[in-house]
Amino acid sequence: MFEEKTILITGGTGSLGNALTRRLLKEGAKTIRIFSRNESKQIEMESTFNDDRLRFFVGDIRDSERLFSALEDVDIVFHTAALKHVPKIEYNPFESIKTNVIGSQNVIDNSLRQNVEKVICIGTDKAVSPLNTYGATKLLMEKLFVSANNYLNREKYRTRFHAVRYGNVLGSSGSVIPKFIQQIKANQKISITDQNMTRFSITMNDALDFILNTAKLGKGSEIFIPKLKAYNILDVKSALFDLLHEVEHEIIGIRPGEKLHEVLINEDEMKYTWKIENMYMITNPHYDLFNDKNLETNYPNISKFDNQTAYSSDNVEKLSIEELKKVINDSNLL
Secondary structure, three states: OOOOOEEEEEOOOOHHHHHHHHHHHHOOOOEEEEEEOOHHHHHHHHHHHOOOOEEEEEOOOOOHHHHHHHOOOOOEEEEOOOOOOHHHHHHOHHHHHHHHHHHHHHHHHHHHHOOOOEEEEEEEHHHOOOOOHHHHHHHHHHHHHHHOOOOOOOOOOOOEEEEEEEOOOOOOOOOHHHHHHHHHHOOOOEEEOOOOOEEEOOOHHHHHHHHHHHHHHOOOOOEEEEOOOEEEHHHHHHHHHHHOOOOOEEEOOOOOOOOOOOEEEOHHHHHHEEEEOOEEEEOOOOOHHHOHHHHHHHOOOOEEOOOOOOEEOOOOOEOOHHHHHHHHHHOOOO
């Protein structure tokens, strides 16, 4: 699907953007355009990759006309750009609205103007029943992408929009495992927010496989969610003690806006949720693609997800301590 395609990644200098770029180059992309406002990271990325298929566009998704020019002749867009730091967003809420909501609308509008083939936005579990401004803006981003297909003329436009939703990537910047590793290596107490806390487990490679698979499967207006195992925070502690050495720990309490468990599908969304391959798909009830007849035609081997409760990290299968140790080792986090 990606061979000889021109691809644009918004926020392309971030950790996901770098990983996506590396994978898409292997998939035979013709050109990858990195669109971001951080020119120093662009210089660093250009030097690291040293690949003449990369193009670097300095720009902000808040700037509609800059996006319009960057999207000329683009086939596929991965929209990863966002303001993401929860405390900073709580202090500067409208700045996140400008980027995460209005910026996302700019991506949609200009993808239509340039007749892009597929546009995929990267969502987050924080958008599910949001507790903070960040989650609320990402929920609106999802709604914009899912609704964008409702009113476009499918005979006139080839563009299809869909969303993906998953939690923190295992070992990503600021996440719990790198923080624990740093504290253990420094012989400090590890800081546990709550002993009952659970999180879904997804590695960067798994996230890339999932995102690219949805790019192939998506017909437009879906939200895709991966089928994942979860882990308990105390099991992470035990796994790291086995791999490194034991230190003391302290309970510091959950931070404002933080949830005890990750929720990827809430109870109200379950009535629109289906199983497809190794993932779940939330359909848009306002889009005629998803009536019963079209579902079976467009999505082979689809089946209804009959779970009556939320798809949450506290009610799915958990990784064992041995499995966690393998994931940590395989991810080169030590």
